[in-house]
Amino acid sequence: MSYAVPLPQRGTFAAWRQAARIAISHRIPPDQLEWGGDGGLFAADPLPDAPGPHQIRVTEGFLKLAESVIWHSAPERFSLLYQALWRIDQRDGTPLSQADPLGRRLHLMAKGVSRDIHKMHAFVRFRELPSDTPRRSFAAWFEPEHNTMEPGAAFFAKRFGDMDWMIATPRLTAQFRAGALSFGPAGARPDLPEDASESLWATYFANIFNPARIKLDAMRSEMPLKYWKNLPETRLIPEMLKDAEARVQRMRDAGASVARPGSAPVSTRYRDAMPQAVALPDSLDQAKAAASQCRRCGLCEAATQTVWGAGAPDAVLMIVGEQPGDQEDLAGRPFVGPAGQALHQAMAAARVDPGKVWLTNAVKHFKFTPRGKMRMHQSPDRAEIEHCRWWLGLELGFIQPRLTLALGASAAFALTGDASPLGARRGKVQIGLHDGPVLLSWHPAYILRLPDPAAQARARQELIDDLRLAFALACAET
Structure with missing residues (x-):
């Protein structure tokens, strides 16, 4: 039996979501659905009018991904999203993970849609x-x-x-x-009149044009040729490029300078030694190497280095903190400063085996404010956490821990997308954006900052209890 699921051109996401909810409630497998069609040459039944007895809850992360992928031009986008929904319901792997072929394809499609919307706003x-x-x-x-x-x-x-x-x-x-x-x-391309302000803009564009900085491949990458014909300034580029070499020479003559002796071989060695990161890592080592060149946000400009996770690649428990501190930034390893020492003491008290744990942070660069000779910690903002979620997702995908322990509000938000206060959630298990269990607890740095000794002792014991519970759940037979 097969089912035809026609979808409208407008309001597509709402229509797909409603159809997918009905299909999954009747446990209709992906191979029995013909999305966006009417059944073709063969008879196909419509979906049932009412939902079935089976219910499923999905994370906010899946809905957000689906709402982006649904606008992709690939005809198979509806089927791929339903395959992911079906696997989530069947608990078949982690179909939203970057390490899963289906998850990787969906994320690439969402990225393509986001890039296309950006180009629309720009062009x-x-x-x-x-x-x-x-x-x-x-x-x-x-x-x-x-x-x-x-x-x-x-x-x-x-x-x-x-x-x-x-x-x-x-x-x-x-x-x-x-x-x-x-x-x-859709209609035919309208016959638009000339705009008087375009000549003013063209004059300005021609005068700020710097031929010495022209990189045609980069221009075509960010502004494909299909958009050029609709932009008034691009009509000027061919003529400006013809005169580019002469203009560059005039610029050289006007401000010539001589490079320092030995600078050419030094810069050549530096360029040759710089490794090129892969766009989609296939292993934990490749992900670490790619993260070392991360430029997804501005934190990389001041931090000493990327601080990648450390521990057992086959860990059953992943512990996620907020971000590296001053000592972690200098050492290049997570949890080596005062908060890290407090964490290791709590792990020992809870009898957590370090050989079965992966330690990492939600944000991989140290954010700080200079104060004299000190670098004072600053909490990462929402955008920085979301930018760094890419790397955390790769760690989760490659390690695949049975349970993740989030230390502090930043780690809790990075893993669950929930920014509500941590106090009422501490010690409880939530389902993360990666569809895995996440236990929430205090960050050791928070405990160290508590001024009241009694409150500090109580919070430390709660962290030990959470560590003991997390490790027991992670080691439990499934």
Whole structure:
């Protein structure tokens, strides 16, 4: 038996989610669903009208990933997402992990959608239209690679809320009229009038153009040629490139300088010695090497080095802290400073075998504020934690611990996506964004900062109890 699941061009995610909820509630396997079609040449039944008896709860992480992947242009996106949902329900591995082939493909698709939305926000060029209302009116034509008009239009509604506009694409048209955003079917490319302000912009662009910094491959990577024809400034580039060498020579003549003796061989050795990180690591060692060159956020600019996790690659228990401290930053290893010593003492008191543990942090670079000769710890913000979640996900995927212990609020947020206060959650197990169990506890640094000796002793004992419970759960036979 097979089921045809037609999906609309607008409101696709809501329609897919409702259909997937009904299908999984009836335990319909992925190979019996024909997503986005009507059954073709063969008879296919529609999905049942009402949900079945089986219920499933998914994490916020899955919904967030699905809501991004659903806008990809690949026809198989609906089937891949349902395969992941089916595996989650069947407890078949970790289909959302970067180390899983399905999870890796879904994350790459989500990344492609995010990049396409970014390019839409960057490369849409409006031209003004005649208007018979007090509000100015604009229109634009754009050719996205994916179905990103619907998720990308909210940006323009927020930024240009005081004017009327239309963005037409080959798949969908967005209209913003009198403060209301609506979507319509695709149409032919509109005949847009010339904009008087484009000549001013072209003059400015030509004057700031620096031919010495031109990298055509980088330009084509960030701004593919398909967008050039719709951007007024790109019409100037061919002529400016023809004159580029002469302009560079004029710049050299105007400010010539002589390199220091020996600088060429030194810089050559430095470039040759710098390893190139792989985009998608296939092993824990490759992930560590790639993390050493991480530039996902600004913390790498001040920190001494990336502090990767350490311990047993086949650990049953992963312990995740907030971020490296001053001593960890200098040593390049996690939990070697005062908080680390407190953690190791608590592990010994709880009889946790270090040979079965992997120690790491939610954020891999030391964030601090200079104060004299001291580097004072600063907690990472939400964006920094989310940027570093990529590396934490790789560690979880390659090590696959049976249980993860989150120390402190930052680690708890990185692993669960839940930023609610830690006090009421401490000592409890939650399901993480990686669909694995996460036990929450205090960070040793928090315990060391408590001014009241009685409160400090109580919190230390709670950490020991949590460590004992976490290790027992991780070592339990499944």
